[in-house]
Each structure stands twice: as structure tokens, then as C-alpha cells.
Amino acid sequence: MLPQISLQEVSEVVGHGMNCLLSLTESYPYLYYAGGVVFAAIVSQWLAERRRNPRGLPYPPGPRGMPFIGAFYKIPETKPWAAYKEWSKKYGDLIFYKAMGQNYLIVQGVKEVNDLFEQRSAIYSDRPPQPMATDLLGWKFNLGWHPYGPWWRRHRKAFHEHFNPNVIEKYDPVQNQEIHRVLGKLLREPARFNDHIHNLLATIIMKVMYGITISDDHNDPWMTTIFESLQTIGKAGIPGLYLVDHIPILKHIPSWFPGAGFKREAERGKKVTDRLVMKPYEAVKESLRKGDAEPSVVAALVSDLPAENDPTRAEEETIAANIGAVVYIAGADSTASAMLACLLGLAMNLDAQRKAQAEIDEYVGPTRLPGVSDRPSLPYVDAIILETLRWHQVAPFAIAHMTSEDDEYDGYFIPKGTTVIGNAWSILHDEALFENPSDFNPDRYYNNPRTLKPDVTFGYGRRACPGRFFSDRNMFAMISAILAVFDILPPLDEDGKPMKLDLNPTDGIQSYPGPFSVRIIPRNENAAQLVRDLDA
Numbered sequence: 366m367l368p369q370i371s372l373q374e375v376s377e378v379v380g381h382g383m384n385c386l387l388s389l390t391e392s393y394p395y396l397y398y399a400g401g402v403v404f405a406a407i408v409s410q411w412l413a414e415r416r417r418n419p420r421g422l423p424y425p426p427g428p429r430g431m432p433f434i435g436a437f438y439k440i441p442e443t444k445p446w447a448a449y450k451e452w453s454k455k456y457g458d459l460i461f462y463k464a465m466g467q468n469y470l471i472v473q474g475v476k477e478v479n480d481l482f483e484q485r486s487a488i489y490s491d492r493p494p495q496p497m498a499t500d501l502l503g504w505k506f507n508l509g510w511h512p513y514g515p516w517w518r519r520h521r522k523a524f525h526e527h528f529n530p531n532v533i534e535k536y537d538p539v540q541n542q543e544i545h546r547v548l549g550k551l552l553r554e555p556a557r558f559n560d561h562i563h564n565l566l567a568t569i570i571m572k573v574m575y576g577i578t579i580s581d582d583h584n585d586p587w588m589t590t591i592f593e594s595l596q597t598i599g600k601a602g603i604p605g606l607y608l609v610d611h612i613p614i615l616k617h618i619p620s621w622f623p624g625a626g627f628k629r630e631a632e633r634g635k636k637v638t639d640r641l642v643m644k645p646y647e648a649v650k651e652s653l654r655k656g657d658a659e660p661s662v663v664a665a666l667v668s669d670l671p672a673e674n675d676p677t678r679a680e681e682e683t684i685a686a687n688i689g690a691v692v693y694i695a696g697a698d699s700t701a702s703a704m705l706a707c708l709l710g711l712a713m714n715l716d717a718q719r720k721a722q723a724e725i726d727e728y729v730g731p732t733r734l735p736g737v738s739d740r741p742s743l744p745y746v747d748a749i750i751l752e753t754l755r756w757h758q759v760a761p762f763a764i765a766h767m768t769s770e771d772d773e774y775d776g777y778f779i780p781k782g783t784t785v786i787g788n789a790w791s792i793l794h795d796e797a798l799f800e801n802p803s804d805f806n807p808d809r810y811y812n813n814p815r816t817l818k819p820d821v822t823f824g825y826g827r828r829a830c831p832g833r834f835f836s837d838r839n840m841f842a843m844i845s846a847i848l849a850v851f852d853i854l855p856p857l858d859e860d861g862k863p864m865k866l867d868l869n870p871t872d873g874i875q876s877y878p879g880p881f882s883v884r885i886i887p888r889n890e891n892a893a894q895l896v897r898d899l900d901a
């Protein structure tokens with residue numbers, strides 16, 4: 366998934382951007398020409414769409430807005446997933462609008478999601494171009510932003526070989542070792558649970574991918590590079606915030622050119638991206654040369670590379686390095702966000718917690734932790750995972766898809782190049798499908814196969830998250846282990862009464878539960894001793 370940046374921030378950036386643009390046009394008249402190019406592009410897009418839609422089919426319903434800027438100013442700033450759900454009362458489950466010359470389609474019904482993303486996946490699997498992020502800042506490595514085509518397919522295949530459900534069992538030893546460590550940390554420093562959970566996922570992924578152990582130290586050099594690169598991509602990760610996203614030809618202007626601040630910004634950021642992708646990759650290659658490499662995905666990819674003189678070698682090396690970097694970027698914080706939501710939900714529903722603990726006590730007993738092999742006997746823990754993924758959307762809008770052909774659906778015209786956004790939140794909070802959808806209630810999934818599973822939380826069609834099996838296995842191992850030895854309780858107020866908790870998810874491409882605290886307390890002395898023994 367992606368770094369967190371809220372729409373509030375986006376709108377501040379855009380507002381600031383507009384002011385800057387106005388002052389820039391005074392200093393750099395070529396921006397008037399750029400404005401002219403945008404204007405011409407909008408007009409030619411309009412003419413082309415009329416030509417390609419000879420029967421004059423309407424667009425799906427939606428806010429129409431003002432000439433040229435379209436409905437840009439109507440795009441909801443906070444909790445847009447809930448705002449779009451409100452819009453559906455007026456427009457239905459398919460909402461279309463134009464903003465700054467770009468077409469947007471919001472899809473928020475089970476049927477529409479299935480009809481478009483799944484049944485027509487051949488034309489609903491592209492991504493909107495983001496020249497600032499991919500070409501200039503070097504985030505081309507991220508398969509999540511690759512255009513739909515052969516290069517994406519080769520990355521996805523390489524990824525799948527190492528993360529499909531039949532092979533991920535091999536990562537269990539790393540996962541379990543790190544879970545034992547984190548239980549020890551939760552016992553010693555329960556108030557820092559947020560840091561521990563983030564660090565746990567980062568550690569598992571760096572070990573699995575590169576065989577690299579990161580330290581708990583905030584200055585760990587690997588973590589510093591990752592953090593810096595997330596900062597550089599924060600703004601550029603939002604498609605359309607930079608002029609160059611609208612006029613890609615601007616990427617060729619030299620960085621010394623007046624007004625080309627974005628090019629200088631990109632040059633600095635690109636160096637960080639190169640470090641992110643190449644440094645750990647080179648470290649693995651070096652360890653392989655010296656013969657002391659830890660087993661890891663990247664070590665396996667490097668070992669499988671074609672011979673030095675093979676013409677495909679360079680491309681295969683790029684794919685190996687790219688896969689290494691993308692797993693951290695896509696996998697660490699997303700799973701951490703879901704894990705934190707789970708802890709919060711459990712603290713809000715002690716009854717659910719007791720049911721899961723009773724199940725664990727009965728089938729696993731007090732002398733060991735549950736493992737993935739116990740899963741068939743622990744259906745309530747499974748219900749907790751499903752409910753967590755339904756209740757809190759880590760990526761409420763997934764990553765935007767784009768149509769690669771014109772389409773007709775239900776009597777409407779959907780042009781090629783439309784940005785298509787699935788609203789998983791709206792589906793998974795539909796009162797017609799889920800009673801009291803804002804409640805964290807795993808009972809709705811317990812022994813109830815008819816309840817809609819939260820699959821859309823992992824995205825759609827051919828672009829659906831390829832890391833979901835790994836993440837699911839991590840979540841089961843972590844949640845069952847935590848529940849076996851700890852109670853997760855709400856904080857107490859001054860009078861010693863449990864405080865009310867709330868999910869209050871953050872805005873952004875990637876969403877986290879709002880700041881909260883819980884008390885994490887060993888269930889009994891036996892459980893505390895088990896944690897100490899495992900962490901020794």
C-alpha cells in the first residue's frame with residue numbers, strides 16, 4: 366500500500382499550489398502556455414469522447430460541477446469513503462464525475478464491483494499515469510503503479526512465486542521468532558504497543574525479503590532510508606497534484622529552467638528511491654558472493670538470475686530488486702494498520718475476546734502458543750480476522766484502477782482513461798448487508814458462511830492484493846498468540862472506569878485507526894512466564 370496523506374493535506378497542498386501557480390504565472394509566463402495546453406487537452410478530450418460515443422450514451426449519474434474544473438471543488442475532503450456512500454443515495458452505486466479534465470468513476474455496489482472489476486477485468490486493470498512519482502522520483506519499481514501490461518505481469522509472476530498460498534509456510538519460522546520477541550516487548554512495555562506492532566511487521570518483512578535484521582533503534586539505517594523515501598513520495602503519490610501529472614511533456618524540461626522546482630525536488634527524491642531499491646539488494650548480492658547470505662526471497666531471486674551474458678539478465682535483475690522494495694512498501698504498514706484495528710476492536714468487545722480465549726484454552730492449552738496448524742480448531746479467531754478487515758479499511762479506495770478501453774455499462778458510457786475507484790468501505794458498511802456495521806462484532810462471521818466476506822478490502826480483479834495470503838497468515842499467528850497470553854482492555858479514566866473507545870480512522874490513501882490506547886495485561890502468571898521463556 367501507500368504512505369499516509371490525508372485529503373485535508375491534499376486540499377491544503379492544492380490550495381497552496383494554486384497560489385503558487387498564480388504567482389508563478391506572473392514570473393514565468395510559459396505557465397500561461399502550459400495552461401493553454403491543459404485547456405486544449407480538455408477540449409480535444411471532449412471532442413474525442415463525442416466521436417467515440419456516437420449514440421450519445423450518458424455518463425453514469427454524478428455531480429457535474431463547473432466548466433473545465435468540473436466537480437473538483439466537490440470532492441469530499443474528510444472521510445471521502447463515507448461521503449461517497451451518502452452521494453449514492455442521490456446518484457446510485459455508480460458515480461461519475463469530471464475534475465480538472467480527468468474522468469472519475471466511483472464504484473460502490475457488490476454487483477457493480479463484480480461486473481466491472483471482475484467480469485471486465487481485461488479493461489479495468491490499468492493504473493492512471495503518475496509521471497511525477499514514477500518517472501521523476503523513480504517509483505517505477507512499484508508494481509502497484511505499473512501500467513497493466515507485460516512488465517507488470519512479469520513482476521506479478523515473480524511476486525506470486527514467493528507469496529502464493531502454497532509456499533508462504535516457509536516464512537513461518539521467521540514470523541514465529543519475531544512474534545515471540547514482540548510478546549516479550551508487550552509484556553515489558555505494553556504502552557508502546559503501537560511501535561511494537563509497526564516494528565514487528567517491518568522486521569518480518571526485512572528478514573523474509575533480504576535476510577536483514579533491523580534493530581529497535583529509531584536510527585536503524587534501513588528504516589531511515591525507508592522513512593525518507595516514504596516522505597518523498599507522500600505528496601507525489603496522489604495522482605494529479607503536480608502540473609507534470611497533467612502535462613507529462615513537462616518532465617523533459619531541464620531542472621535549471623525557471624519554475625522547474627519540481628524537477629529539482631525529484632532529483633533529490635530519486636537518490637533516496639535508488640537507495641531504497643538498490644542498497645538492500647546490493648547487500649544481499651554481496652553476502653551471496655561472500656557465502657554468508659541468510660535465506661531470503663531476494664537471495665533466491667538473485668540465485669535464479671540468468672547467466673551474466675544472457676540478454677534478459679539486466680531486466681531480470683531489475684525485477685528482482687523491484688520485488689524486494691515493493692514488499693516492504695506495500696506490506697508492512699498495511700498489515701500493521703489491520704493489526705492495530707484488531708487490538709482496538711478487541712478492547713471494545715471483551716465478549717468476543719473471551720470467546721476466542723476459551724477456544725484457544727480448550728484446543729491449545731496453557732503450555733504453548735497457537736500456531737497456524739491449529740487454525741481449523743480456532744474458528745472464532747478466524748471470525749475476528751474477518752471482522753477486523755470488514756470493520757476497518759486499510760485502503761478504503763484500494764489503488765485507483767483505470768479503464769484501458771471505452772466501455773458501455775447499463776446504458777452508460779465509460780470512456781477509456783477513466784480513473785476507477787472501488788469504495789470497499791461503502792460495501793462493507795452497508796446496513797442492508799451488515800447489522801450495525803460500525804460495531805466490531807466477530808459473531809457475524811462465526812459459523813456463518815453467508816455473511817459477505819471482506820475480500821474487497823484487498824482490492825479488485827487482476828490487481829487484487831497479491832500479498833493477502835501472507836498478510837492473513839501473519840495476522841492469524843499474531844492475533845492468536847496475543848490472545849493466548851494477554852487481555853486487551855480499554856484504558857481507565859480518573860475514577861477507574863473503562864473509557865469509551867472509537868475507531869475514528871485517519872484520512873489518506875492508507876488509513877489507520879485514530880490514536881488510541883489500550884491496556885495489555887498478561888492473562889495470568891503462567892501466561893507471563895510462557896512469554897518470558899519464549900523471548901529468552
Ligand code: HEM
Pocket residue numbers: 366508509510511521524528691692695696697699700703759760762763764765766822823824825826827828829830831832833835836
Ligand atoms: C492487511 C494487509 C493488506 C491490505 C488490506 C492490502 C490491501 C491492498 C489493496 C487494497 C491493494 C490494491 C488492489 C487494487 O488495486 O485493486 C493492494 C495491492 C498490493 N498489495 Fe496489498 N494489502 C495488504 C498487505 C500486503 C502485503 C503483506 C503485501 C506483500 C507481501 C502486499 C503487496 C501488495 C502489492 C505488491 C500490491 C500491488 C498489486 C498490483 O498492482 O498488481 N500487500 N493491497
